[in-house]
Amino acid sequence: MFTHEIQQRVRYSETDKMGYLYYGHYPHYYEVARAEMLRSIGHTYQEMEDVHGILMPVMTLNIRYIRPAYYDDLLTIKTSLRKLPATTITFHTDTFNSKDELMSGGSVKLCFVDRKTNESVPAPAYLLEALQPFFV
Amino acid sequence: MFTHEIQQRVRYSETDKMGYLYYGHYPHYYEVARAEMLRSIGHTYQEMEDVHGILMPVMTLNIRYIRPAYYDDLLTIKTSLRKLPATTITFHTDTFNSKDELMSGGSVKLCFVDRKTNESVPAPAYLLEALQPFFV
Amino acid sequence: MFTHEIQQRVRYSETDKMGYLYYGHYPHYYEVARAEMLRSIGHTYQEMEDVHGILMPVMTLNIRYIRPAYYDDLLTIKTSLRKLPATTITFHTDTFNSKDELMSGGSVKLCFVDRKTNESVPAPAYLLEALQPFFV
Amino acid sequence: MFTHEIQQRVRYSETDKMGYLYYGHYPHYYEVARAEMLRSIGHTYQEMEDVHGILMPVMTLNIRYIRPAYYDDLLTIKTSLRKLPATTITFHTDTFNSKDELMSGGSVKLCFVDRKTNESVPAPAYLLEALQPFFV
Numbered sequence: 043m044f045t046h047e048i049q050q051r052v053r054y055s056e057t058d059k060m061g062y063l064y065y066g067h068y069p070h071y072y073e074v075a076r077a078e079m080l081r082s083i084g085h086t087y088q089e090m091e092d093v094h095g096i097l098m099p100v101m102t103l104n105i106r107y108i109r110p111a112y113y114d115d116l117l118t119i120k121t122s123l124r125k126l127p128a129t130t131i132t133f134h135t136d137t138f139n140s141k142d143e144l145m146s147g148g149s150v151k152l153c154f155v156d157r158k159t160n161e162s163v164p165a166p167a168y169l170l171e172a173l174q175p176f177f178v
Numbered sequence: 179m180f181t182h183e184i185q186q187r188v189r190y191s192e193t194d195k196m197g198y199l200y201y202g203h204y205p206h207y208y209e210v211a212r213a214e215m216l217r218s219i220g221h222t223y224q225e226m227e228d229v230h231g232i233l234m235p236v237m238t239l240n241i242r243y244i245r246p247a248y249y250d251d252l253l254t255i256k257t258s259l260r261k262l263p264a265t266t267i268t269f270h271t272d273t274f275n276s277k278d279e280l281m282s283g284g285s286v287k288l289c290f291v292d293r294k295t296n297e298s299v300p301a302p303a304y305l306l307e308a309l310q311p312f313f314v
Numbered sequence: 315m316f317t318h319e320i321q322q323r324v325r326y327s328e329t330d331k332m333g334y335l336y337y338g339h340y341p342h343y344y345e346v347a348r349a350e351m352l353r354s355i356g357h358t359y360q361e362m363e364d365v366h367g368i369l370m371p372v373m374t375l376n377i378r379y380i381r382p383a384y385y386d387d388l389l390t391i392k393t394s395l396r397k398l399p400a401t402t403i404t405f406h407t408d409t410f411n412s413k414d415e416l417m418s419g420g421s422v423k424l425c426f427v428d429r430k431t432n433e434s435v436p437a438p439a440y441l442l443e444a445l446q447p448f449f450v
Numbered sequence: 451m452f453t454h455e456i457q458q459r460v461r462y463s464e465t466d467k468m469g470y471l472y473y474g475h476y477p478h479y480y481e482v483a484r485a486e487m488l489r490s491i492g493h494t495y496q497e498m499e500d501v502h503g504i505l506m507p508v509m510t511l512n513i514r515y516i517r518p519a520y521y522d523d524l525l526t527i528k529t530s531l532r533k534l535p536a537t538t539i540t541f542h543t544d545t546f547n548s549k550d551e552l553m554s555g556g557s558v559k560l561c562f563v564d565r566k567t568n569e570s571v572p573a574p575a576y577l578l579e580a581l582q583p584f585f586v
Contacts, residue, residue, distance in 0.1 A: 054481050058327065059331065064326070113331055194463065223385070374513065374514050375512070377510065
């Protein structure tokens, strides 16, 4: 298993009139968490798109909201890969508030698409190589 | 079953660098669909919060992305209630592009919370009354 | 002068913890207003980008906020061109609430950029032609 | 003069189909910059609203876009107060890309509103006190 952790502070723009972090902004945080997870193993989304020509569209998104988050809360976002990607990759994300209480759990499954052919392709070799050490 | 339909045109602000409707904006559309569904039976979210003192936080969100949507696409968003709400209410939402192809399917489960006590409460009677005719 | 009008209802996702339409969402509405203005004279942004290869990056944005807008308010957004575009185009936008009170005034200046050369170009002839009748 | 600096990395959700940081997201960054500037002198927006009962609605927003920002760019956002706030406060914000090139300049003027009376009030004494050392 490969786990990575980031922190995000809830912006005013992300709150709603209930005073909560709006439920539709969690996917934005998950995306940042995925990007930083990749960066932590020496790669970037940017490079995947621009150098390797691979897009990663989202196939499914699931979120369970347990406690609300509020403006200015400093959230800890823990993202895990439970297995090596194949034709798809699934990120599991748990979000904790500053009291270390679980706020929400979610998962996002993405696939790999060749930018030119617009066809689904397997996870690129360079990504598998970078991830392998976490799955032995 | 109660089904309601709205149309939404994809804004430039809602696209991402892939040229797709960003996956995190679907929940915004679902929210608009829920609000308009309520309005179609003579009620509003606004009134639920301000007059009846009931908030409706989201408990779970599930989305399956089938085809991407693009800038300026005119989407048809069909939202259904498959059963009467009790302590929770679940909206099922299918989104179609202008060729009437299914783009994505999703569901959102919300609960009812009393604004003053911050406690979970059952679906308000006035809402059940308005919905009952669709479930006979 | 060419003036066009659209209506937009404030989404829950667009409110903030003050209960106001968040100040950063006005530019999104302005963009929708510009797109619909173009559509009203038989053209689209989409076509400008995809067929004519012209991008329209924003150069300046100015907004004066007079009264707040709230969730579910049905806003009227009036956009005007005060003169024909040349190397730039400036849209003036006044926003009114449902009591027809002026909520905010703003302007957005954009230029025209050739997608291939990434160079600034004059307003395309087909656009000038479509606009000319409003400026005689 | 009081100047404060933060860094923000452009999120995928903040890009548009041109591949640019969408022009409407700059105000979100400015807001984060203001909040962190306050925090750097020992105060928070949160506290201003919740403890002191003062809201800070935006009165005017001006942005000049000079160069586009792209996905994953690490931006430096420099915010300055050029004078002590009175009945209004104006933040000037310059944004630089990772090559230290000026990307955009902007200003935001806000006022202070008493939450209970909904009336405009002068800048709170505790804020003036915290800022005074920078203006001697």
